[in-house]
Amino acid sequence: MKNKSFARKRMMFIQKEDYNFLTYNLIILLHTLKCVSPEKKFKDFRKVAYLIEFINSGGDITKYSREELASIYSKAQLKKQLISHLLVVLRNHNFIDVSINSVNKSFDIWLNIEELPADFFDKKLFKKEIENINLIKKQASHLSVLTVKTLVDRLFTSNNILTWEI
Amino acid sequence: MGNLIIKKVRYYGEQYYFESPEFQEGVNIIVGDNGSGKSTFSYFIEYGLGGAVKPFNDNEKREKYSKILDDKNNFVELDLQINDSLFTIKRFINQNDIFISDGQKIEKLPIKRHKETAPYIFSDWLLKKLSIPVFELNMGVNTWYFNFNDLYRLLCYDQDTEPRRIFKSPPADNFIADSSIVRKSTFEIMLGISSIEYYKKLDEVKKFQKLKEASKARLTDFIEMHPRISDDKDALDKNIEELNNQLDKLVNERDLYQKQNTKVDEKTEHLAQIQSDLIHLDISVSEDTVQMEMYQSEVSKIKRLYSNLTEEISEIAKTIFTHEKLNLFSMEVCPFCMSKKSKKEGFCICGEEFDKDKYEKFVYSASEYTEILKHKEKSLETIQVALSSYDEEIEKLKKSIAKNTLHSNELKTKLRSIINAIEYSGNSQFVDSLNEKIIQVKTEILENENELDLTKRKSMLSSDYRAKNEDYKLVNKDFNKLKFSFEKGNLRTIEKFNIIYNELMQASSCNCNSAQIDEEYMPYIDEGEYKNKSADVPKRMMYYYTILSLALKLKTVKHPRFLLLDTPETAGIDDDNLKHDLGLLELALQLSKNKETDNLGKFQILLTTGEDKYPEQYKEKIKLRFSEKKKDFILKERKQSR
Numbered sequence: 001m002k003n004k005s006f007a008r009k010r011m012m013f014i015q016k017e018d019y020n021f022l023t024y025n026l027i028i029l030l031h032t033l034k035c036v037s038p039e040k041k042f043k044d045f046r047k048v049a050y051l052i053e054f055i056n057s058g059g060d061i062t063k064y065s066r067e068e069l070a071s072i073y074s075k076a077q078l079k080k081q082l083i084s085h086l087l088v089v090l091r092n093h094n095f096i097d098v099s100i101n102s103v104n105k106s107f108d109i110w111l112n113i114e115e116l117p118a119d120f121f122d123k124k125l126f127k128k129e130i131e132n133i134n135l136i137k138k139q140a141s142h143l144s145v146l147t148v149k150t151l152v153d154r155l156f157t158s159n160n161i162l163t164w165e166i
Numbered sequence: 167m168g169n170l171i172i173k174k175v176r177y178y179g180e181q182y183y184f185e186s187p188e189f190q191e192g193v194n195i196i197v198g199d200n201g202s203g204k205s206t207f208s209y210f211i212e213y214g215l216g217g218a219v220k221p222f223n224d225n226e227k228r229e230k231y232s233k234i235l236d237d238k239n240n241f242v243e244l245d246l247q248i249n250d251s252l253f254t255i256k257r258f259i260n261q262n263d264i265f266i267s268d269g270q271k272i273e274k275l276p277i278k279r280h281k282e283t284a285p286y287i288f289s290d291w292l293l294k295k296l297s298i299p300v301f302e303l304n305m306g307v308n309t310w311y312f313n314f315n316d317l318y319r320l321l322c323y324d325q326d327t328e329p330r331r332i333f334k335s336p337p338a339d340n341f342i343a344d345s346s347i348v349r350k351s352t353f354e355i356m357l358g359i360s361s362i363e364y365y366k367k368l369d370e371v372k373k374f375q376k377l378k379e380a381s382k383a384r385l386t387d388f389i390e391m392h393p394r395i396s397d398d399k400d401a402l403d404k405n406i407e408e409l410n411n412q413l414d415k416l417v418n419e420r421d422l423y424q425k426q427n428t429k430v431d432e433k434t435e436h437l438a439q440i441q442s443d444l445i446h447l448d449i450s451v452s453e454d455t456v457q458m459e460m461y462q463s464e465v466s467k468i469k470r471l472y473s474n475l476t477e478e479i480s481e482i483a484k485t486i487f488t489h490e491k492l493n494l495f496s497m498e499v500c501p502f503c504m505s506k507k508s509k510k511e512g513f514c515i516c517g518e519e520f521d522k523d524k525y526e527k528f529v530y531s532a533s534e535y536t537e538i539l540k541h542k543e544k545s546l547e548t549i550q551v552a553l554s555s556y557d558e559e560i561e562k563l564k565k566s567i568a569k570n571t572l573h574s575n576e577l578k579t580k581l582r583s584i585i586n587a588i589e590y591s592g593n594s595q596f597v598d599s600l601n602e603k604i605i606q607v608k609t610e611i612l613e614n615e616n617e618l619d620l621t622k623r624k625s626m627l628s629s630d631y632r633a634k635n636e637d638y639k640l641v642n643k644d645f646n647k648l649k650f651s652f653e654k655g656n657l658r659t660i661e662k663f664n665i666i667y668n669e670l671m672q673a674s675s676c677n678c679n680s681a682q683i684d685e686e687y688m689p690y691i692d693e694g695e696y697k698n699k700s701a702d703v704p705k706r707m708m709y710y711y712t713i714l715s716l717a718l719k720l721k722t723v724k725h726p727r728f729l730l731l732d733t734p735e736t737a738g739i740d741d742d743n744l745k746h747d748l749g750l751l752e753l754a755l756q757l758s759k760n761k762e763t764d765n766l767g768k769f770q771i772l773l774t775t776g777e778d779k780y781p782e783q784y785k786e787k788i789k790l791r792f793s794e795k796k797k798d799f800i801l802k803e804r805k806q807s808r
Contacts, residue, residue, distance in 0.1 A: 006534065006537070009528050009530070009534065010534070010537065010538050010541060012528055013528070013530070013538050015478050015481060015482065015485075018485055018530070019494060019495060019529070020485040020486075020488040020489045020492075020494065020495075020530075020535075021481060021484075021485045021488075023488050023492065023494060024484055024485065024487070024488040027488075056477070056481065057477070085501075085502075088501070088502050089494050089495070089501040089502065090494070092501065092502065092503075092504045093492065093494060093504075095492065116491075116492075117491050117492075119491075120488075120491055120492075125484065125487065126484070
């Protein structure tokens with residue numbers, strides 16, 4: 001296993017862009033926000049790209065510096081594509097359902113919780129992520145139904161970060 | 167010897183005039199009854215000779231001689247013969263200048279002396295002509311110059327003076343002019359028994375006495391002010407020398423002590439050493455601190471890295487979990503279309519060959535994830551090693567800083583204690599005490615020097631006094647010698663005076679047994695027995711006769727051999743007695759001869775008397791007659807006469 005190609009693969013490993021990494025964050029987010037049915041869908045999946053970092057590193061926006069926030073914002077743009085691919089994969093596995101959001105020209109998503117292994121929601125393992133999601137909720141209420149613009153305003157623009165995308 | 171003869175008396179005014187006939191040597195009689203102008207005649211002479219005649223003074227309140235004072239451009243003119251020289255002297259009424267003419271030139275001389283404006287006066291001129299020395303007498307603060315007017319008091323027998331006073335009243339009634347010393351001096355000068363040397367010497371004696379007394383006063387004052395000044399100059403000198411030696415010693419001691427105290431320098435060196443050590447320590451402490459802070463900041467960075475890595479590891483664990491649970495990606499199934507594919511090495515699921523230079527999105531297997539995890543965990547270990555090594559370094563630095571700080575504090579304490587020790591053992595107290603002693607000795611020297619000065623001053627004063635006293639004694643001795651010879655000479659003259667006076671008095675109407683003059687040169691008749699008031703006239707008249715007689719007898723007598731007798735009709739003397747006493751002039755003249763055959767000397771007597779109040783034998787000598795009854799007054803009105 002310790003051959004050259006693996007070394008290259010290992011070095012190319014980017015933690016924050018790994019599909020599995022993104023997957024568990026997304027699932028935990030939807031689960032915590034109780035987006036588990038078409039009625040309780042998470043509107044506009046693009047919001048997830050902005051939230052991933054906070055879910056991992058801490059839900060309190062005030063603890064981030066302007067540079068950190070700016071970096072999170074720009075990296076989130078890249079994540080959008082990854083997540084859109086991931087949505088296809090997860091939809092294929094039937095772990096989530098997707099509906100078209102014509103207003104925002106995007107997708108709304110929700111969990112097919114019965115398709116997921118029960119032990120996935122081990123509270124101990126994802127305790128930190130859940131806590132962070134709850135913290136974010138406090139700062140951006142109605143997280144699941146917000147528009148991307150409102151979320152970006154609340155997380156970045158209100159903190160003097162230059163944003164360029166709606 | 168001098169000789170004064172009045173040849174003519176003139177008065178000219180715009181209203182009145184008078185011109186006497188020419189008077190001769192010897193006796194000249196002027197006859198007139200009361201109020202006809204006899205006294206006016208004698209006033210003219212006195213005024214002309216520079217005397218102060220009260221009735222002729224405009225400022226006089228009483229006894230104004232109106233006829234004269236109301237006249238204008240009036241003057242008195244006398245023709246004088248002094249020692250065979252002729253002079254005309256002229257004095258305007260109420261003027262204090264006299265014009266002297268010797269027939270060739272006219273000289274104007276003031277009557278009153280003034281130190282600056284009129285140092286030479288008429289009296290000086292006249293006395294010089296008469297060979298009478300002018301001298302000054304110092305009486306207290308006043309200086310009195312002998313004046314012809316003083317002499318005139320024994321040349322003029324007037325009616326205004328009480329006869330018993332002998333001397334004609336002085337023109338100014340002040341205590342000097344009529345003092346006994348002035349009278350005595352006048353008498354002595356008149357009789358030539360005084361010499362200029364005598365008076366000069368007397369003055370000198372007085373001057374030296376004054377100097378001596380002033381010097382003595384200064385010495386006494388000084389002694390009073392400094393009663394405790396010793397005379398022992400040598401002892402003081404010795405004292406000062408000793409003190410100076412002591413001072414030198416003390417100063418040397420102090421300098422030596424200060425030089426010897428190089429210990430202080432050593433201490434200073436030591437101090438400098440400590441200070442430099444201290445500085446080095448402080449520098450290393452600060453360097454260590456900087457280094458430590460740098461390490462600490464690095465440590466905090468690494469710690470962050472560590473925590474990030476830890477986080478990543480936990481995330482990978484979760485990723486692995488997700489992978490295992492969901493198995494979303496495998497190289498056998500396409501995640502998008504979900505159709506199975508056979509895995510081919512070096513190709514993607516989509517069938518494309520991997521291009522090393524292109525972006526690859528890898529899909530990792532569980533074992534690969536685990537490998538990555540392991541790798542990360544290993545990195546974590548490395549970081550931990552680094553961290554602990556940093557900790558070690560920091561710990562070392564901390565220890566070093568603590569050590570150095572401690573050492574620095576120790577040095578500081580030491581420094582402080584050394585400085586304190588220097589302050590304490592600097593022994594400035596010893597130097598201070600030396601300085602105090604030096605000041606004390608200096609003060610003593612100053613005191614001694616002051617005392618020495620005072621002593622010198624005292625000895626100066628006392629030697630001055632001694633010198634002055636010596637001078638005084640010397641002068642006084644000379645004076646006493648002079649006085650002795652002077653008195654001896656006097657005695658002979660006075661004896662002769664007494665012989666003549668005694669004889670004249672015995673022959674006079676006074677009816678006395680013995681007459682002489684006392685120490686004050688005043689008549690002393692019959693051992694002081696009371697005499698009739700009328701006896702005063704012969705007493706005075708004989709006194710004047712005696713002087714004249716003596717003047718003719720002795721060449722040394724300065725009397726100018728001139729007498730003006732204004733007959734005393736008012737003194738209550740009988741006419742017969744008066745005639746008799748006037749006639750005694752002949753006896754006086756006889757007595758002036760040393761031998762029977764001697765010729766009479768040159769003299770002049772002007773005698774004014776009443777009608778028939780003169781000795782028979784002088785009838786021929788009448789030169790001038792005034793008569794009130796016949797309206798023949800001395801002053802003639804010009805209009806009438808011309």
